Each structure stands twice: as C-alpha cells, then as structure tokens.
Amino acid sequence: MAKIIRTAHTEPFVEKPDDDMIICRCEEITKGEIRRAVYDGMSTMNEVKRYLRSGMGLCQGQTCQRLVQNIIAAEMKMKPTEVGMIQGRSPVRPVEIGIFSNNKTDVKEE
Amino acid sequence: MIEKRTADVIIIGGGIMGCSTAYRLAKLGLDVIVLEKKEIGNGGSCRNAGGVRQSARDPKELQLAMYAVANIWPTLSEELGVNVEYHQKGNIRLGLTEKDVKILENHTAKSTKVGLDVKMISGDEAREICPYMSDEIIAASWCPTDGHANPLKTTLGFYKRALDLGVTFISGVEVLGIKKIKGEARIVETDDGDYEGGQILLCAGYDSRRIANTVGIDAPVERQVNEVLVTEAMPHMFDIMLGVAGGEFYGHQSEHGSFVLGGNSGLQAFTSNTDHFMTNSLTAPCISRGIMKYFPCLKNVKVVRTWAGYYDQCIDVLPIIDNIKEVPGLTVAFGFSGHGFGISPAVSIALSELMTTGKSTTIDISQLGYDRFKSKG
Numbered sequence: 001m002a003k004i005i006r007t008a009h010t011e012p013f014v015e016k017p018d019d020d021m022i023i024c025r026c027e028e029i030t031k032g033e034i035r036r037a038v039y040d041g042m043s044t045m046n047e048v049k050r051y052l053r054s055g056m057g058l059c060q061g062q063t064c065q066r067l068v069q070n071i072i073a074a075e076m077k078m079k080p081t082e083v084g085m086i087q088g089r090s091p092v093r094p095v096e097i098g099i100f101s102n103n104k105t106d107v108k109e110e
Numbered sequence: 111m112i113e114k115r116t117a118d119v120i121i122i123g124g125g126i127m128g129c130s131t132a133y134r135l136a137k138l139g140l141d142v143i144v145l146e147k148k149e150i151g152n153g154g155s156c157r158n159a160g161g162v163r164q165s166a167r168d169p170k171e172l173q174l175a176m177y178a179v180a181n182i183w184p185t186l187s188e189e190l191g192v193n194v195e196y197h198q199k200g201n202i203r204l205g206l207t208e209k210d211v212k213i214l215e216n217h218t219a220k221s222t223k224v225g226l227d228v229k230m231i232s233g234d235e236a237r238e239i240c241p242y243m244s245d246e247i248i249a250a251s252w253c254p255t256d257g258h259a260n261p262l263k264t265t266l267g268f269y270k271r272a273l274d275l276g277v278t279f280i281s282g283v284e285v286l287g288i289k290k291i292k293g294e295a296r297i298v299e300t301d302d303g304d305y306e307g308g309q310i311l312l313c314a315g316y317d318s319r320r321i322a323n324t325v326g327i328d329a330p331v332e333r334q335v336n337e338v339l340v341t342e343a344m345p346h347m348f349d350i351m352l353g354v355a356g357g358e359f360y361g362h363q364s365e366h367g368s369f370v371l372g373g374n375s376g377l378q379a380f381t382s383n384t385d386h387f388m389t390n391s392l393t394a395p396c397i398s399r400g401i402m403k404y405f406p407c408l409k410n411v412k413v414v415r416t417w418a419g420y421y422d423q424c425i426d427v428l429p430i431i432d433n434i435k436e437v438p439g440l441t442v443a444f445g446f447s448g449h450g451f452g453i454s455p456a457v458s459i460a461l462s463e464l465m466t467t468g469k470s471t472t473i474d475i476s477q478l479g480y481d482r483f484k485s486k487g
Contacts, residue, residue: 001147001149001281001282002282003279003280003281003282003283003302004276004280004281004282005113005279005280005281006273006280006281006300007273007276007279008273008274008276013332014263027120040265040270040273041150041266041269041270041273041279043149043150043281044149044281046149047151047266049151049155050151050262050263050265050266051262051263051266053366056340056415057343058414059416060414060415081241081245086438087126089174089389089414089415090394090415090416091394091413091415091416092391094137094263094342094412094413094414095412095413095414096409096412096413097158097341097397097401097402097409097410097412098402098409098410098412099285099340099396100394100395100398100413101398101399101401101402102395103395104395104399106392108399
C-alpha cells in the first residue's frame with residue numbers, strides 16, 4: 001500500500017456541473033458525493049466504499065468500480081492504478097441464506 | 111515543504127481507538143500524528159457488526175459501555191458531522207433450549223447486579239418485540255438500552271473530525287518498533303524512517319503485541335478470525351440488536367436495509383492466520399444454518415458478500431488500557447477481544463485523560479491494567 005500523508009484541506013470544496021451524475025447505480029451514489037468524500041479525507045477505494053456504500057450493492061462494484069477509481073484518482077491527482085481496487089468479496093453472485101445453509105458437507109456428525 | 115515527523119503525540123494504529131483519541135487530544139490542543147499500516151479503520155474497526163452493547167459485558171469494562179451509551183452515542187452523529195446510524199432499540203439474546211436459558215439467566219444475573227436494566231423474557235414476549243422470530247425460541251434476555259451503529263461511518267467520522275482539527279494521518283507506513291531515549295518512549299521506527307513524539311499511544315489491534323515487545327512489554331493477546339455475511343437490502347423489519355445464547359450468530363438490520371450477521375465456524379481459533387482477512391468456505395454456511403434456526407423467514411434473502419476480521423483476543427477477554435510504568439511516555443489500548451467498537455468513544459476519553467493527566471478520572475479503568483496477568487502457580 002502506497003504511503004499517503006493526509007491533512008485537512010485548506011481550500012474550500014468546489015462543486016462541479018456534473019456532480020449530480022449517478023456513478024454507483026445499486027446504491028445511487030453520485031460523482032459529487034464521491035468527490036466530497038475524497039475532500040473529507042477518504043483516500044482509497046475501500047475508504048470511499050465504507051464511507052458512502054459505493055460498490056456495496058447487489059453488483060458489488062462490478063459495474064461502477066472503474067468509474068469510482070477514476071474519480072478518486074483525478075481528485076487525488078494520482079494514477080488510477082495507484083488508487084487500487086475495492087476488496088473482492090465472496091460469493092461472486094448473490095446466494096440465498098437457505099441455499100448457503102444447505103452446504104453441509106463439512107459439518108461434524110452428532 | 112518539510113515532511114512532518116515530530117508531534118506531541120504519535121499514535122500507532124489508525125483504527126477507531128486511534129482516530130477517536132486523536133480527535134480528543136486535538137480538541138485539547140495537542141499536536142498529533144497517526145501512523146497506519148494499511149487504510150483507516152481497516153482492522154477490527156470496520157470489521158465488526160456494530161454492536162453498542164452493555165449487556166453480557168464483564169463488570170470490569172461495563173463502566174466504559176455505560177458511560178458511552180449514556181453520554182456519547184446519542185449525540186455522536188451531531189458531534190462528528192457524520193450519520194453514525196446509532197439506534198438504541200435494545201439487544202435481545204435468544205435461547206432455544208433449557209441449556210441456553212441457563213446461559214441467559216447467568217448473563218442477566220451478572221448484569222443486573224451491577225445496575226444494568228436487563229431482564230429475562232418469555233419466547234412470546236420476545237416475539238412481541240420482534241415478530242419475525244421462530245416459534246422455537248423459548249426465552250430471551252432483553253436489554254432495552256443497548257443498540258447498534260455503523261462501525262465504518264463511526265470510524266471514518268472520527269477520522270474526518272480529527273483531520274478537521276489538524277491531526278496528520280500517514281497511511282501505508284508499517285511500524286517496526288518503539289525506541290527509548292533516556293529511558294522514555296520517544297521514537298517510532300517505521301519502514302519509512304523514524305517519527306518522534308513526546309508521548310506514544312499504541313492501539314494497533316493484534317499488531318500491538320509485536321510492537322510492545324520491542325520495548326520489553328508483553329500481553330497474552332492472540333488474533334482470532336470472525337466472519338460476517340451481509341445480505342441484499344430488505345424492507346425495514348426491526349431495529350434491535352440480535353444475539354443468541356448458543357453463539358451461532360449475532361447482528362442487526364442496518365439503516366440501509368441489509369442484514370449484517372456475524373459468527374464463526376467453531377474452528378476459528380485454529381484457522382491459518384494471514385494478513386489478508388481471508389474468509390473460510392465453512393463459515394458462511396455455518397452462520398446461515400444458525401440464522402435459519404432463529405429466523406426461518408430470512409431463507410430467501412440473498413447474501414451479497416462475506417468478510418473476515420480479527421479479534422485481538424485477550425486471555426481474559428478484556429482490553430488492556432494503561433500507561434506503561436516501565437516505559438514512561440508509552441500508553442497502550444489493545445486486546446479488545448471483539449467488543450471494542452461499542453465502548454470506543456468512552457475509551458478515547460479514558461485515553462486522553464491517561465495521556466494528559468496520568469489518570470483516567472471520568473471512567474474507572476483501574477482493572478484493565480497491563481500488569482494484571484499472573485502465572486498459574
């Protein structure tokens with residue numbers, strides 16, 4: 001993980017005309033909210049995700065991840081590759097609790 | 111610009127303890143640097159189910175929980191300027207068998223003895239509080255003043271407020287050890303060179319032990335994995351915090367609508383520890399079976415993700431919050447054993463007093479000292 005020095009911004013937050021654009025469709029997070037989160041100090045993909053829920057919906061960021069990455073990179077003046085990715089999470093597709101509970105191959109016998 | 115490497119206080123660990131204490135120290139006018147190995151709140155701070163619980167706590171740390179619930183949690187969102195999603199709608203702990211009832215009665219007796227409002231209720235009374243539960247539940251313990259909050263937003267909220275007050279956070283820096291100058295803890299050695307502080311606070315979760323070892327201090331703390339599954343958003347069903355006597359799962363429905371339900375497979379003390387917070391394929395099905403026993407109505411709710419985190423499990427399941435006598439200038443706070451989140455806003459008050467006046471006067475933490483561990487004979 002790259003070293004990041006974080007201090008409060010001295011200049012005010014500047015709004016942009018396309019801040020209303022929805023970036024994370026599952027959780028309805030806008031570009032402006034992501035830019036604001038970075039301004040508030042969130043400096044990695046995971047931090048923005050935890051702060052806003054971007055990438056926490058049904059698709060788990062499979063749709064918006066690259067867009068969020070580009071926005072954070074632009075705000076932080078870094079390369080998108082330096083911003084990293086959000087943590088991948090099992091399961092790859094949503095699984096019902098009832099179906100999960102049927103997986104008993106490794107359960108101790110009474 | 112010359113890079114800042116000295117401050118009144120160096121805090122090792124950018125979790126909720128580090129962020130909240132940085133905030134309180136900055137409020138008192140101190141200059142603070144927080145060092146974080148990975149990301150802010152990446153350890154247990156963001157990897158817990160958000161319980162803000164007083165019930166079933168050891169009386170030795172109960173004061174911290176009661177102080178936080180009475181004085182901090184209700185107004186924390188306003189204080190931080192971030193909605194921490196605190197809901198104080200009670201904690202219910204469910205029982206299915208007579209053996210469970212005994213466990214619950216034991217917890218209840220202990221909690222009422224120290225003045226906490228906890229009582230035993232019947233299965234029907236439990237279903238009145240939360241109508242979605244299984245008919246199999248025969249009894250429960252009920253603490254109406256417990257609740258839950260969003261650990262991610264609370265941790266990052268403290269971080270944001272600390273930044274606002276002038277704290278410098280440096281992430282991506284791994285602490286290798288602490289070095290003394292003239293007998294006092296002063297230098298924090300990292301893979302990025304040295305940082306120097308008048309005082310050092312060590313609150314780095316299970317990594318604290320390794321770092322404390324570099325100045326000859328040890329504590330019986332080991333990491334233990336715990337896992338959580340998160341479901342898709344569902345219509346609002348309840349605001350209570352859930353636990354079960356058998357320990358199959360715990361959790362709540364979040365403000366967002368998803369269920370956040372944690373547990374373990376029973377093998378967690380012996381899984382391979384890695385730094386990658388790996389989930390185990392046995393655990394999510396095991397938690398799911400637990401949920402099905404108590405909440406069969408959640409059968410068709412989809413799990414969208416699972417994640418793992420580590421308890422910094424102390425041998426007596428209590429944290430270590432103390433100034434180290436042998437190493438003046440060093441204060442430690444670790445070993446929270448999986449229930450640090452709920453008390454964290456109060457711990458930071460205790461820590462800020464410990465570090466500025468040498469004694470925690472607002473909250474009694476005298477039984478959480480680092481020198482309480484003795485050999486068996």
